[in-house]
Amino acid sequence: MTENVRDKVVEIIAEQAVLEVEDVKMDASLEDLGIDSLGLVESIFAIEEAFDIQVPFNANEPEQSDFDISSVAAIVGAVEGLVAEQKGG
Amino acid sequence: MRRVVITGQGTINALGHDVPSTLEAMREGRCGIGPLELRDVERLSVKIGGQVKGYDPEALFNRQQIALYDRFTQFTLIAAHQALDSSGLTFTGDLATRSGVVFGTAGGGVNTWDENYRSVYEEGKNRVHPFVVPKLMNNAAASHVSMEWNLKGPSFSVATACASSNHAMGLAFQCLRSGACDVMVTGGSEAMLSFGGVKAWEGLRVMSKDACRPFSANRNGMVQGEGAAVFIFEEYEHAKKRGAEILAEVVGFNMTSDAADIVMPSKQGAARAIAGALADGKLNPEEVGYINAHGTGTAANDKVECAAVADAFGHHADELMISSTKSMHGHLIGGTGAVELLACIMALKDGVIAPTIGYEEPDPECALDVVPNEAREAEVSAVLSNAFAFGGLNAVLALRKAP
Numbered sequence: 001m002t003e004n005v006r007d008k009v010v011e012i013i014a015e016q017a018v019l020e021v022e023d024v025k026m027d028a029s030l031e032d033l034g035i036d037s038l039g040l041v042e043s044i045f046a047i048e049e050a051f052d053i054q055v056p057f058n059a060n061e062p063e064q065s066d067f068d069i070s071s072v073a074a075i076v077g078a079v080e081g082l083v084a085e086q087k088g089g
Numbered sequence: 090m091r092r093v094v095i096t097g098q099g100t101i102n103a104l105g106h107d108v109p110s111t112l113e114a115m116r117e118g119r120c121g122i123g124p125l126e127l128r129d130v131e132r133l134s135v136k137i138g139g140q141v142k143g144y145d146p147e148a149l150f151n152r153q154q155i156a157l158y159d160r161f162t163q164f165t166l167i168a169a170h171q172a173l174d175s176s177g178l179t180f181t182g183d184l185a186t187r188s189g190v191v192f193g194t195a196g197g198g199v200n201t202w203d204e205n206y207r208s209v210y211e212e213g214k215n216r217v218h219p220f221v222v223p224k225l226m227n228n229a230a231a232s233h234v235s236m237e238w239n240l241k242g243p244s245f246s247v248a249t250a251c252a253s254s255n256h257a258m259g260l261a262f263q264c265l266r267s268g269a270c271d272v273m274v275t276g277g278s279e280a281m282l283s284f285g286g287v288k289a290w291e292g293l294r295v296m297s298k299d300a301c302r303p304f305s306a307n308r309n310g311m312v313q314g315e316g317a318a319v320f321i322f323e324e325y326e327h328a329k330k331r332g333a334e335i336l337a338e339v340v341g342f343n344m345t346s347d348a349a350d351i352v353m354p355s356k357q358g359a360a361r362a363i364a365g366a367l368a369d370g371k372l373n374p375e376e377v378g379y380i381n382a383h384g385t386g387t388a389a390n391d392k393v394e395c396a397a398v399a400d401a402f403g404h405h406a407d408e409l410m411i412s413s414t415k416s417m418h419g420h421l422i423g424g425t426g427a428v429e430l431l432a433c434i435m436a437l438k439d440g441v442i443a444p445t446i447g448y449e450e451p452d453p454e455c456a457l458d459v460v461p462n463e464a465r466e467a468e469v470s471a472v473l474s475n476a477f478a479f480g481g482l483n484a485v486l487a488l489r490k491a492p
Contacts, residue, residue, distance in 0.1 A: 038352060041294050054134075059294045060310045060388040 005051070005083060006076045012046045013072060026073040033072075040069065047079055053086045055079075092325035092340075093265045094491065095434065096333040097178070099171025101164050102316030102418050102428050103139035107171055111428075112435050114417065115443040116464045121418050122301060122312050129284045135296045138282050139314030139419025157220050158233065159198035160280035164317035164424075165230035166237065169274060173238055176321040177333065178272060180239045187270050189242035190231045191261045192319075193253030193277030195423030196286065197246075198225030203283040230278055234319075242270050251383070252344075252478035253277055254318075254426030259342035259484055261322045271324045276427035278317035287313060293352070295387050301420070303384035303413035304391050304459040306450035311385040314419025318427035325492065335491040337437045340471070341370020347481030354390055354477050359397035362483035366473060367401070370487035374405045377487075378469030379436045381429045382459075383477045384413020384445065385420055392454040394475065399457070410467065412445040412460040426476045430486070433472045437490045440468050 014021045017033040024033065030040055037059060044055050044067075055078075057065045067082075068074040100107065103121030104114035114121065125138045146155055146163055158166065180188055201224045208214045223229060228246040235244040243264060247257040254277030261275035281287075290296055290313060297310035328335055343365025347358035367374060383394055391413075399406040414432045421428055432443040441464055448461035474486045 036353075041292075044294070045292065057294055058297075058309055060297070060308065064309075 005080050008050055009047065009076045009079050010072065012043055012050065013075070016043045016046070024072055026071070026076070028072050030069060051079065051083050051087070053082045055082060091266050091268060092338060092492070093262050093322055094325050094328050094338050095320050095336045096323045096328050097172040097176030097321030098318070098336060098431060098434065099168040099175065100316065100318040100428060100431060101141060101167045102318070102421065103141055103314050104418050106144070108431060111431060115414060115432055115435065116441055118444045118446045118463055119417060120446055121314070125282060125287070127282060127284060133284070133287050133291065135287055135291050135298055137298070137312055138287065139312060140282055141316055156218070157224055159201045159224045159229060161194055161198060161278045161317070162230040162233055164280060164315070165192060165278040165319065166233060168276065168278070168317040168319035169234045169237070172274065172319040172321050176323070178321065184271060185239050186241045188240045188272035188274070189264065189270055190234045190240050190244040190274045191247060191257045191264070192231045192275065193247045193249070193255070193257035193423045193426065194227055194230065194279055195248055195250050195253050196279060196281045197227035198229060199281045199286045200283045201225035203285040206285070234274055238274070240274060248423060249482045249484070250478035250480055251420070251422055251425060252476040252482050252484040253423035255474060255476035255484035255486055256344060258320065258322070258426065258430065259344060259486060262339045262342050265322055265324050271327050273322045274319060275322055276317065276319040277424040279422045279424035280315045281422055282313060282315045297386060300447050301386040301416050302447035302449060303382065303386045303416050303445050304395070304452060304455040305448045306452035308386045308388065308391065311387055311415070312419045314415070314421045314425070316418070316421055316428060317424050318431055320427070320430065337434045337491055338489045339486065340489050341366045341368070341372065341487030342485070343369050344482070344484045347483070349481055351481070352479050354393040355481060356393050356396045356400060358481055358483050359394060359475070359477050360400040362485040363397060363401035363473065363475065366485035366487040370489070372471050372487055374402045376471045377402070377409055377473055378467065379433070379442055379472040380409060380411040381433050381472065381474045382411050382413040383475045384415055386413070386415060390477065392452070394477065395455045395457050406457060410442050410458050410460050410465070412443055414443045416446040426474060426484070429474055433474050433488055436469050436472050437488060440466055442467050
């Protein structure tokens, strides 16, 4: 499951950044990958659709959202948490 | 050059069903934002808005009219009635052919789209009411006003998202100043508080779930509103000759495009529009005492707008007052500039500056006098109204006290 979440999140981010999956490093920030605010909102939408979850994220206060977007690894971790919480693991 | 004055105003919005009740709410810093009452609201994650409450269309329109008038058209006709009644104008002969209508709306008949999509997609019906198209079209409101009051000159609608009304009123101003027309009925309307209308905004993740707090450090997004405001713009000599009561003078207008990003605002584009409106109105920056801000309550708009005002006004930015009445009536999208012009006229005519309510924490990036929480009495001789739309389209109006 964990592997699947990571692979799927990386795939979504890679598509948004127009990069190969191998080029999305886990410690990269979205800024490093060239994803802007609109790209971020679109990525979150794709994550919600892929995992059938609700992601709590307000673009006005990204730092105050429970959803950590500081790096690819952080996003994967946050999605794993939400999947466990909302889909019972 | 021909001068342009305002000789009538009308409105219906979350703060009131007419101008006096709306201005009273603005003076008292009352909030018109509350829980949304609409079908399927439980499926929305944003459940608040500046909704027009206590509204009964059947008391105002007959069955045939309701079959033709979307909610945005109803709001427009209500506001237009008040504005035209207060102006004392009737349109016959040459005046009819030299008078027109220009209204802003971003979505037009959103409720009509919503209801009919529901019936064909959700309920599987294969037939819709014959008036769906004339009801939902963006120009429906302008057309019904032209028909109702016999306005036979140029009539059209303008859709530039959140700047629609300012663009509309600016074009009305230019029609009069250029000599093409003598009277223009102008303003704007929006009725986007339907399930689909709110759901679409939710998707962008810029909406607040609790309140609109422009310029406050803890702001967390915009809140939608609905309603309309309509004004009578009239050539000055024409108004003077008939002894009309003049509410204010429109002196300048400027529009610019950021040519940059579809949603993120640009300081340069906004500052150029502000400076352009001052130049068009032959105003010195020091003459401007008040700005009705675009002030959406999003992180991005408010700091960019304050930086643009600082750029355009230099040291005078610290002397003037700037408030966002969206904190009270919500963001009427294409109708917002029209309702906000009411606050501009109140500032000039009554010497009352509408507040920015919900203001809780200073933001160093919005370090201007935002008239927090309480209205203020102040004599001002010139004001601006800002509107900065998604798509990077900026429109700023400049007004002076009545001559």
